Amino acid sequence: MKLDKRLMAVAELVSDCATLADIGSDHAYLPAYLLLENKIKRAIVCDVNRGPLENGENTCRTAGIHDKCDFRLGSGLSVLEENEADVITMCGMGGELMTNLLSEKVNVAGSAKFLILQPQSAYDMLREFLYDNNFGVIDERIIKDRHLYYRIILASSDADAVKDDFLYPSLLAERKDETYREFLMFRLKLNEDIISKISSASDKTEEISSLRKENERIKGVLKYYEDKRDN
Numbered sequence: 001m002k003l004d005k006r007l008m009a010v011a012e013l014v015s016d017c018a019t020l021a022d023i024g025s026d027h028a029y030l031p032a033y034l035l036l037e038n039k040i041k042r043a044i045v046c047d048v049n050r051g052p053l054e055n056g057e058n059t060c061r062t063a064g065i066h067d068k069c070d071f072r073l074g075s076g077l078s079v080l081e082e083n084e085a086d087v088i089t090m091c092g093m094g095g096e097l098m099t100n101l102l103s104e105k106v107n108v109a110g111s112a113k114f115l116i117l118q119p120q121s122a123y124d125m126l127r128e129f130l131y132d133n134n135f136g137v138i139d140e141r142i143i144k145d146r147h148l149y150y151r152i153i154l155a156s157s158d159a160d161a162v163k164d165d166f167l168y169p170s171l172l173a174e175r176k177d178e179t180y181r182e183f184l185m186f187r188l189k190l191n192e193d194i195i196s197k198i199s200s201a202s203d204k205t206e207e208i209s210s211l212r213k214e215n216e217r218i219k220g221v222l223k224y225y226e227d228k229r230d231n
């Protein structure tokens, strides 16, 4: 089984574990891959919609790993008990939805050793939720696939929650991650283009001011790269 670049980056963050629960699993490609690679012993494949859950069952049956999987129909973490999963993954959903699902069952989220989250949007909202609820971010990744950037967070309630910029945190800059630098430059330019397009509109002053502030934060993170290069 081959995963795309995004799910492969998620798979690389999974350390060997007994049980992984994949929320919003659809085809169950991620848990199936991890079972076939012997990185996990069991998988709980979860989805709120019957069609995607059946897709997941088909994938696992075809791959001959059906007996190592539970299939659960329901929303978010409501289908899990505390301590049932060592690792919980949530990928390819909006960050706001993920934040809501985690906050509805924060006890279940906190009972897992690791959360691996790949939001499609509202990255800062999710990071803020993790910080406010004492989940520390242990690691993160950014990858680019077919012109889109994807960000992945590895978090744990056992790790210290450290305050950082929720949208543009510094870990990847400290590591001199080249894709993150490219992403920051992309966002800087995007914001500058928006500012120049709306600069003459009198009702856009707040938006312009907020974009300018965001760009100052981006420049602050980019400065890490310059400083590292100089050292």
Ligand SMILES: C[S@@+](CC[C@H](N)C(=O)[O-])C[C@H]1O[C@@H](n2cnc3c(N)ncnc32)[C@H](O)[C@@H]1O
Pocket: 007, 023, 024, 025, 026, 027, 046, 047, 048, 049, 052, 074, 075, 076, 090, 091, 092, 093, 101
């Ligand atoms: C875009 S797919 C992502 C599939 C896979 N995780 C991936 O990253 O490729 C999103 C999946 O989340 C499911 N989903 C949406 N809301 C959900 C919820 N509240 N609880 C569980 N699953 C949900 C959808 O049915 C769908 O199968």
